[in-house]
Amino acid sequence: MNFTNFGKYILLLKAVFKKPEKTKIYVKAIFQQMNFIGVGSLGLISIISTFIGAVMTLQIAFQLVSDFIPKTIIGSVNRDSTILELSPTISAIVLAGKIGSAISSEIGTMRVTEQIDALEIMGINSPGYLILPKIIAGITMVPLLVIVSMFLSITGGYLGGTLSGAVTPADYILGVTTDFNPYTIVVSLTKAFVFGFIITSVPAYEGFYVKGGALEVAQASTRAVVVSCISILACDYIVTQLLL
Amino acid sequence: MIEINDIHKSFGDNHVLQGISGKFESGITNLIIGGSGSGKTTLLKCMIGLHHPEKGTVEYDGREFTTMDFQERIEIRKEIGMLFQGSALFDSMTVEENIMFPLNMFTEQSKSEKLDRVNFCLDRVNLEGKNKLNPAELSGGMKKRVGIARAIAMNPKYLFVDEPNSGLDPKTAIVIDELIKELTEEYNTTTIVVTHDMNSVMGIGDYILFLHEGKKFWEGSNKEIAHTDIPELNDFVFASRFMKAAKGKF
Numbered sequence: 001m002n003f004t005n006f007g008k009y010i011l012l013l014k015a016v017f018k019k020p021e022k023t024k025i026y027v028k029a030i031f032q033q034m035n036f037i038g039v040g041s042l043g044l045i046s047i048i049s050t051f052i053g054a055v056m057t058l059q060i061a062f063q064l065v066s067d068f069i070p071k072t073i074i075g076s077v078n079r080d081s082t083i084l085e086l087s088p089t090i091s092a093i094v095l096a097g098k099i100g101s102a103i104s105s106e107i108g109t110m111r112v113t114e115q116i117d118a119l120e121i122m123g124i125n126s127p128g129y130l131i132l133p134k135i136i137a138g139i140t141m142v143p144l145l146v147i148v149s150m151f152l153s154i155t156g157g158y159l160g161g162t163l164s165g166a167v168t169p170a171d172y173i174l175g176v177t178t179d180f181n182p183y184t185i186v187v188s189l190t191k192a193f194v195f196g197f198i199i200t201s202v203p204a205y206e207g208f209y210v211k212g213g214a215l216e217v218a219q220a221s222t223r224a225v226v227v228s229c230i231s232i233l234a235c236d237y238i239v240t241q242l243l244l
Numbered sequence: 245m246i247e248i249n250d251i252h253k254s255f256g257d258n259h260v261l262q263g264i265s266g267k268f269e270s271g272i273t274n275l276i277i278g279g280s281g282s283g284k285t286t287l288l289k290c291m292i293g294l295h296h297p298e299k300g301t302v303e304y305d306g307r308e309f310t311t312m313d314f315q316e317r318i319e320i321r322k323e324i325g326m327l328f329q330g331s332a333l334f335d336s337m338t339v340e341e342n343i344m345f346p347l348n349m350f351t352e353q354s355k356s357e358k359l360d361r362v363n364f365c366l367d368r369v370n371l372e373g374k375n376k377l378n379p380a381e382l383s384g385g386m387k388k389r390v391g392i393a394r395a396i397a398m399n400p401k402y403l404f405v406d407e408p409n410s411g412l413d414p415k416t417a418i419v420i421d422e423l424i425k426e427l428t429e430e431y432n433t434t435t436i437v438v439t440h441d442m443n444s445v446m447g448i449g450d451y452i453l454f455l456h457e458g459k460k461f462w463e464g465s466n467k468e469i470a471h472t473d474i475p476e477l478n479d480f481v482f483a484s485r486f487m488k489a490a491k492g493k494f
Contacts, residue, residue: 022349022350113332114329115333115334117294118334120294121292121321121326122322122345122346123317123318123321123322123324123350124349125314
């Protein structure tokens with residue numbers, strides 16, 4: 001995103017956060033988007049998180065082969081890496097692909113078929129009507145999905161570790177529960193909040209300013225996913241640096 | 245009445261509109277005509293605020309539109325109905341929801357009042373009972389008619405129509421033209437139709453503004469258009485085989 005695009009993005013956000021024409025309609029749209037972003041992504045996030053947790057346990061066990069290191073460390077490392085990094089970041093990148101491309105194509109198609117012009121002619125603040133419900137749904141549902149992801153990833157680690165014999169159930173549970181710092185949850189949810197904003201606002205921006213036809217909508221959709229992923233990784237670093 | 249004065253609009257080096265002026269009265273069908281790339285749609289978009297002209301004014305019954313801020317424009321836009329070239333129906337909504345949308349946004353009517361209005365509008369465009377269909381299930385002509393129904397839902401004072409007959413068979417095109425004319429006369433709206441269809445021009449052109457290469461070349465009515473000595477206009481009017489064959493019979 002160059003500076004001109006960043007400026008346009010900020011101006012679009014300014015229009016997004018204007019007072020809604022009718023709150024009732026916006027609230028209905030927010031719930032629809034929550035259903036799409038939250039409930040619609042639950043299955044995908046569950047599968048990915050469970051497998052990542054299982055694989056993480058196996059890899060940690062593979063690397064910690066010394067007799068001087070207690071096996072409980074597998075649970076601790078898995079817990080902290082899941083909470084601090086894997087759940088928020090991997091979930092956000094997966095959601096950027098699923099949700100981001102959908103948002104960008106939906107708004108882009110509305111642009112090229114003059115549906116956004118139709119909203120403007122009716123006197124409706126189109127950025128607010130189209131984008132605000134998506135952003136609110138994103139910043140509320142992504143943290144909830146990340147909480148689910150954390151739980152399933154740690155559970156997946158338990159299943160993967162115990163089924164393969166890499167760690168005993170008692171060692172894993174002891175590791176997960178020892179020296180837990182609740183502040184890591186705060187950091188994780190802060191990341192999820194920021195990522196939820198990026199996943200919805202960046203693709204919305206890309207879709208909103210599409211010019212042309214089907215090809216340009218597809219290009220905008222690809223760009224939306226790429227820019228969202230890079231922004232997620234950059235913000236991941238910034239939030240980690242600020243909070244840890 | 246809508247009055248435009250000295251409208252200029254460019255895209256980069258391309259000077260699309262070069263000082264267009266005109267007066268569009270209410271209760272009659274006003275047409276903006278011209279060949280492809282003559283600036284018709286750009287002029288329409290400047291009039292409704294989708295494009296910002298570099299110079300010139302647009303007045304809605306004396307209210308200067310071009311200098312208004314977003315909030316002031318909303319008040320005028322509530323009085324505007326528009327039919328887009330591709331109908332621009334919201335894909336995610338049914339026919340009923342499309343027509344009800346502006347009513348939901350800007351009125352405090354009860355659900356049954358809104359439904360009555362939707363049914364009235366659908367009845368007006370001869371689409372009774374099609375409430376629950378999705379836009380994808382409609383033919384081109386039906387989409388146009390739903391677009392008109394949505395445009396008139398708020399009882400607009402100003403009706404803009406962009407290429408109403410594009411992609412329609414001649415019979416359906418006449419139905420749409422007649423509907424626009426009927427609505428204009430019935431509700432005394434200021435109606436502006438952008439078209440290059442000579443059937444529409446001859447059928448409903450009460451006032452016609454002819455654009456060529458971004459300039460106003462001629463204005464008049466459908467009774468006068470076939471009798472001018474402007475070569476650019478004659479080239480446009482008598483371009484089709486049908487009009488060539490009919491030359492001299494008007």
